[in-house]
Amino acid sequence: QGAxxxxxxxxxxxxxxxxxxxxxxxxxxxxxxYSGSIVDFSKAIEQNGSNADIYxxxxxxxxxxxxxxxxxxxxxKAIELNPSxxxxxxxxxxxxxxxxxxxxxxxxxxxxxxxxxxxxxxFFNRAIAKSNLHxxxxxxxxxxKAIELNPxxxxxxxxxxxxxxxxxxTTGAIQDYSKSIELNPTxxxxxxxxxxxxxxxxxxxxxxxxxxKALELSPSNADLxxxxxxIKNYQLDYYAAxxxxxKAIxxxxxxxxxxxNRGLVKMNIKDYQQAxxxxxxxxxxxxxxxxxYLNRAIAKSNLKxxxxxxxxxxKAIELNPKSADAFYSRGVAKLSLLDKTxxxxxxSTAKDLGSALAAxxxxxxxx
Numbered sequence: 001q002g003a004x005x006x007x008x009x010x011x012x013x014x015x016x017x018x019x020x021x022x023x024x025x026x027x028x029x030x031x032x033x034y035s036g037s038i039v040d041f042s043k044a045i046e047q048n049g050s051n052a053d054i055y056x057x058x059x060x061x062x063x064x065x066x067x068x069x070x071x072x073x074x075x076x077k078a079i080e081l082n083p084s085x086x087x088x089x090x091x092x093x094x095x096x097x098x099x100x101x102x103x104x105x106x107x108x109x110x111x112x113x114x115x116x117x118x119x120x121x122x123f124f125n126r127a128i129a130k131s132n133l134h135x136x137x138x139x140x141x142x143x144x145k146a147i148e149l150n151p152x153x154x155x156x157x158x159x160x161x162x163x164x165x166x167x168x169x170t171t172g173a174i175q176d177y178s179k180s181i182e183l184n185p186t187x188x189x190x191x192x193x194x195x196x197x198x199x200x201x202x203x204x205x206x207x208x209x210x211x212x213k214a215l216e217l218s219p220s221n222a223d224l225x226x227x228x229x230x231i232k233n234y235q236l237d238y239y240a241a242x243x244x245x246x247k248a249i250x251x252x253x254x255x256x257x258x259x260x261n262r263g264l265v266k267m268n269i270k271d272y273q274q275a276x277x278x279x280x281x282x283x284x285x286x287x288x289x290x291x292x293y294l295n296r297a298i299a300k301s302n303l304k305x306x307x308x309x310x311x312x313x314x315k316a317i318e319l320n321p322k323s324a325d326a327f328y329s330r331g332v333a334k335l336s337l338l339d340k341t342x343x344x345x346x347x348s349t350a351k352d353l354g355s356a357l358a359a360x361x362x363x364x365x366x367x
Contacts, residue, residue: 021043021047022040025039025044025058025061034064037057038058045058051081052079053078059095072096087116089109090125097129102129105125106129109125113126118149120145123149124155126142127140127160128159136163136167140160140167143160154190157180160176161173177193188214191214192221192223195207195214202234204234211231222249225248225251229244238265241265245265249262260289263275267299273303290317291320291323293315294316297313297333301333313326314330322353324358327353331343331345332361
């Protein structure tokens, strides 16, 4: 604040003092007054339009205000005036990445690395850009280099874990999430993602411990309750799973598959009417998913709503004509309606699609 007051006095006495507006702009940016800094940088450019540092500094303030297009113009001008300015290509790469020009960002990061090959942040951000382009193997190389240069940055381990997960290296991903947690033990997403990896390995107790820890850190996160419900369902703890799905719905009812998954749990506890209600809601959210119609049909069959069930079986098959489960379930439903011919046709189709249950039922009912 003292420096800012000094610059104010200098400008009041002589607004043409060299670098006064530039220096005051730097001070305002340091204090978080990015809009005010941009005004000063613009005034400084009026006085001296050939100073690359001023355009660069104004670009930095524009990035802080998420004006990435404006920042890009300033960085371009700064590069035109002095391409050797420190961090200039790196900063322009950041702006391009935020504008989803990942290829352009990578080219700038390449140039930045030539200027400063020991900067871990450049490798880190180039890795992010490559990951956004699904170039996971290339991204992994950059994350490795970033960690070599800065092994105490938990964010790099976290991002490398995501890439390893994309490359199906579950063990490596868990190791990196663990290192990220060691460096930053309050990172909710690290516990969350590690729990998801453990769940994929069917280590449900370990996965549950991670999700519970994440919920301690973020108790209003609907996705955590949703995934804890999934784990509890795998553990056959249906009522606990139901409680978590209920909580997730109270926090964010728009999560994909939330009503559908809760409906499946209700099917497991034979609450078919409530399951039917959830499948209705799931279909209102996504009307083109075969499995939702299939399970609603099964719920309707259990409620003796046979005609309505048949409509849903038909819709499920229309949406996925390769669903062995749908043909099998419709075949069983037709048997209960004494439509043996139709049932055997469906069971035969399901058998051809690979359903062992259909093969068994066909041998029993259609020979």
